[in-house]
Amino acid sequence: MIVRRFVFTLALLAAAFGIPAAFAQNSLPASVSNWTSTTAPIEATPANLNQIAGPATAALQEYGVQSAESRTYTQGKASFTATVYAFQDTAEAYGGYSFLRNPDMAPTDLTKHSSMSDGHALALTGNLVVEFTGKNLQSVRSEMEMLIVAASAHATWGVYPPLADRLPKDGMVRRTDRFILGPTALNTFLPLSSGDWLGLSVGTEVALARYRLRGHEATLVVADYPTPQLAVTQLAKLRKEFNVNGSNPGGSPIYETSDGTFVSMVIGAPTEESADNLLAQVHPEMIITWNVPVPNPNEPSMPAIVVGTIIGTGEICGISLLGGLVFAGIRLLTKRTWPGKVFDRTQNREVIQLSLTGKPINTKDLY
Numbered sequence: 001m002i003v004r005r006f007v008f009t010l011a012l013l014a015a016a017f018g019i020p021a022a023f024a025q026n027s028l029p030a031s032v033s034n035w036t037s038t039t040a041p042i043e044a045t046p047a048n049l050n051q052i053a054g055p056a057t058a059a060l061q062e063y064g065v066q067s068a069e070s071r072t073y074t075q076g077k078a079s080f081t082a083t084v085y086a087f088q089d090t091a092e093a094y095g096g097y098s099f100l101r102n103p104d105m106a107p108t109d110l111t112k113h114s115s116m117s118d119g120h121a122l123a124l125t126g127n128l129v130v131e132f133t134g135k136n137l138q139s140v141r142s143e144m145e146m147l148i149v150a151a152s153a154h155a156t157w158g159v160y161p162p163l164a165d166r167l168p169k170d171g172m173v174r175r176t177d178r179f180i181l182g183p184t185a186l187n188t189f190l191p192l193s194s195g196d197w198l199g200l201s202v203g204t205e206v207a208l209a210r211y212r213l214r215g216h217e218a219t220l221v222v223a224d225y226p227t228p229q230l231a232v233t234q235l236a237k238l239r240k241e242f243n244v245n246g247s248n249p250g251g252s253p254i255y256e257t258s259d260g261t262f263v264s265m266v267i268g269a270p271t272e273e274s275a276d277n278l279l280a281q282v283h284p285e286m287i288i289t290w291n292v293p294v295p296n297p298n299e300p301s302m303p304a305i306v307v308g309t310i311i312g313t314g315e316i317c318g319i320s321l322l323g324g325l326v327f328a329g330i331r332l333l334t335k336r337t338w339p340g341k342v343f344d345r346t347q348n349r350e351v352i353q354l355s356l357t358g359k360p361i362n363t364k365d366l367y
Contacts, residue, residue: 062182
């Protein structure tokens with residue numbers, strides 16, 4: 001019990017001073033079920049992330065990846081690789097998940113946000129993205145679930161970006177929705193221009209997806225700027241560079257609406273009417289929020305808290321009783337061994353007596 005409380009105290013101190021959980025313990029165990037990893041895990045920081053993420057390194061760095069850990073598990077000749085990407089918060093993790101997900105990966109129930117194909121699987125858990133690669137991953141589904149649980153013990157929790165929920169579901173091409181925080185990811189899925197043409201450097205969040213409009217595919221972009229002034233400034237730049245609502249005749253038309261900090265655009269629509277119908281489904285109403293405690297699924301349940309409180313109270317009472325008995329025993333032993341020399345000395349008594357009964361002090365009494 002004492003050891004468990006000591007470890008728990010260390011964990012609290014680590015959290016208080018901002019020490020990452022992965023510093024104390026690896027997120028991926030050395031073995032899972034009958035699969036083992038015979039080598040040490042590959043660990044990476046943002047500076048050397050390319051040894052794990054490869055071509056996705058630049059985009060994941062934009063999303064704020066903090067660290068990565070990868071391990072290969074084998075059983076006989078079969079093998080699969082598990083990789084855990086840790087981000088600063090859940091919004092960045094959601095963006096990293098949307099970037100790594102491919103359109104051929106069907107939704108699955110590994111976590112609330114998870115998808116899988118035959119050789120590639122992703123699971124979003126808190127601020128972590130767990131990635132699996134290998135052949136016939138469906139055959140190691142239980143092992144993947146156990147690894148996700150092991151990684152989740154090191155996750156932090158929060159709210160996923162609400163901007164992604166503003167994308168209409170009707171007509172969306174499946175699994176083309178993305179959450180964008182940097183120009184690399186933006187130009188990967190929407191190479192309309194080079195560089196930061198949408199103003200992401202000021203803290204803008206972007207959600208986009210492809211839609212089928214009258215037999216054509218168009219892209220809907222919803223951008224949320226930090227302030228209405230930044231939205232107006234960026235929209236003016238877009239109107240100079242592109243044909244936004246007829247601002248530059250001759251270029252490919254972009255249909256746009258704006259409201260406060262939100263700017264919505266449809267790119268590649270066959271007609272203005274179809275674009276307007278899609279834009280009408282976006283509702284960029286303002287939402288007032290405030291900081292509130294986020295429920296942590298790792299916290300104990302209420303019955304466990306009540307039982308723990310009762311047990312802890314009993315332990316405190318037991319320690320107090322034991323301490324009283326020890327003190328009483330030492331006092332009695334001292335009084336019997338050296339009567340009148342340590343306690344109840346005639347010249348300097350430690351007990352003030354009212355003498356209501358006239359009973360003399362007995363040095364062998366316990367008081």
